[in-house]
Amino acid sequence: MAKIVITSGPTRQYLDPVRYLTNASSGQMGAALAAVGLRLGHDVTIISGPVQVEYPSKATVVSVMTTQEMLEATAEHFKLSTGLIGVAAPCDYMPKVIQRQKIAKVGGTLRLELIETPDIVATIAATKREDQWVVGFALETEDHRHRAIAKMQRKRCNLMISNSASAINSSQTDLEILNADSFLIEHVVGTKQHAAIRIWDAITNYCGVGCRRPS
Amino acid sequence: MAKIVITSGPTRQYLDPVRYLTNASSGQMGAALAAVGLRLGHDVTIISGPVQVEYPSKATVVSVMTTQEMLEATAEHFKLSTGLIGVAAPCDYMPKVIQRQKIAKVGGTLRLELIETPDIVATIAATKREDQWVVGFALETEDHRHRAIAKMQRKRCNLMISNSASAINSSQTDLEILNADSFLIEHVVGTKQHAAIRIWDAITNYCGVGCRRPS
Numbered sequence: 172m173a174k175i176v177i178t179s180g181p182t183r184q185y186l187d188p189v190r191y192l193t194n195a196s197s198g199q200m201g202a203a204l205a206a207v208g209l210r211l212g213h214d215v216t217i218i219s220g221p222v223q224v225e226y227p228s229k230a231t232v233v234s235v236m237t238t239q240e241m242l243e244a245t246a247e248h249f250k251l252s253t254g255l256i257g258v259a260a261p262c263d264y265m266p267k268v269i270q271r272q273k274i275a276k277v278g279g280t281l282r283l284e285l286i287e288t289p290d291i292v293a294t295i296a297a298t299k300r301e302d303q304w305v306v307g308f309a310l311e312t313e314d315h316r317h318r319a320i321a322k323m324q325r326k327r328c329n330l331m332i333s334n335s336a337s338a339i340n341s342s343q344t345d346l347e348i349l350n351a352d353s354f355l356i357e358h359v360v361g362t363k364q365h366a367a368i369r370i371w372d373a374i375t376n377y378c379g380v381g382c383r384r385p386s
Numbered sequence: 387m388a389k390i391v392i393t394s395g396p397t398r399q400y401l402d403p404v405r406y407l408t409n410a411s412s413g414q415m416g417a418a419l420a421a422v423g424l425r426l427g428h429d430v431t432i433i434s435g436p437v438q439v440e441y442p443s444k445a446t447v448v449s450v451m452t453t454q455e456m457l458e459a460t461a462e463h464f465k466l467s468t469g470l471i472g473v474a475a476p477c478d479y480m481p482k483v484i485q486r487q488k489i490a491k492v493g494g495t496l497r498l499e500l501i502e503t504p505d506i507v508a509t510i511a512a513t514k515r516e517d518q519w520v521v522g523f524a525l526e527t528e529d530h531r532h533r534a535i536a537k538m539q540r541k542r543c544n545l546m547i548s549n550s551a552s553a554i555n556s557s558q559t560d561l562e563i564l565n566a567d568s569f570l571i572e573h574v575v576g577t578k579q580h581a582a583i584r585i586w587d588a589i590t591n592y593c594g595v596g597c598r599r600p601s
Contacts, residue, residue: 273551
């Protein structure tokens with residue numbers, strides 16, 4: 172049994188008290204990975220943005236709104252954990268200035284300056300000890316595998332899961348599991364529950380977690 | 387019995403295939419207004435953005451994503467209807483350019499040019515016949531009543547409901563019902579179900595719909 176942190180769902184970056192930038196991540200893949208992790212006997216904490224999905228009742232769920240909040244909660248829980256699965260889709264841009272009142276329409280163009288939010292997986296992986304591992308997810312709309320490999324190397328992940336935008340808010344997924352040597356371990360097509368089992372198999376084989384196969 | 391159109395929920399304006407601008411509108415007020423409308427014997431069509439709320443099964447629901455799509459569906463259904471309740475929170479800005487591939491992070495600032503989306507309530511109200519009515523909603527974070535009155539006059543609504551950001555994604559609301567002469571008809575505090583009954587009472591009294599009081 173190991174302590175595992177899973178980031179899940181989207182985050183929101185508000186422009187003003189009403190409008191925000193986000194994406195349609197549903198938390199379904201995070202819920203599926205948590206369920207398999209629990210079945211394997213792990214202690215699972217989910218750091219989740221706003222979602223409607225039902226997480227397994229045995230998981231500890233920490234609710235966050237922004238990417239900065241997700242980073243802080245993940246960093247705190249990762250210190251005492253063996254592994255991180257970063258399946259969340261954190262909003263990676265935020266407005267440079269957040270307006271305190273709702274921006275009134277004035278009939279013209281609104282020029283918005285967006286700055287990058289912190290990269291949660293890269294930040295956490297840069298702090299990881301020898302006995303810890305980090306699994307990242309890459310969502311690209313073109314040149315998937317090449318970009319996933321570049322992300323894994325830059326972010327120092329132990330495994331990288333490459334998927335496409337079609338997986339967002341869907342019960343199905345189509346993803347590739349890549350190891351730290353950039354080799355394709357497996358191409359998985361099917362439900363997110365099925366994919367979660369295959370990803371945990373790869374974690375067991377490549378990240379040194381002495382866990383049982385899910386029953 | 388009259389044919390009524392209700393717009394409900396948020397809309398989304400995508401920057402690229404993954405990221406979008408939106409707000410946290412839940413569709414709860416739209417669902418409550420639809421339920422009361424049905425109880426009064428009306429034929430209710432809901433034009434809704436992406437929400438998780440359960441709409442009454444007797445309502446016809448038309449699902450849309452963007453503000454332009456919501457406008458087109460609303461215009462089509464309003465032609466054959468007596469009234470429109472515009473309780474949706476359509477995203478009122480959209481990127482001038484929508485990227486066909488996910489915008490890659492390059493470590494710097496992203497300058498986004500946003501343009502206004504069409505104003506659904508104003509556009510529909512400008513086309514309304516003598517026997518049709520339009521009820522608008524104004525969500526402001528400051529100077530609520532003054533701005534709601536200005537919006538009603540500009541948008542040519544028969545009634546305007548003024549509420550605040552605290553109502554978003556909440557089961558409770560705190561709103562003011564204003565008539566076309568800018569007089570406060572009622573200040574309503576309570577559940578959205580309760581507010582829906584009070585708003586329908588105002589519609590009956592001020593918009594000339596010969597409808598029974600909800601039982």
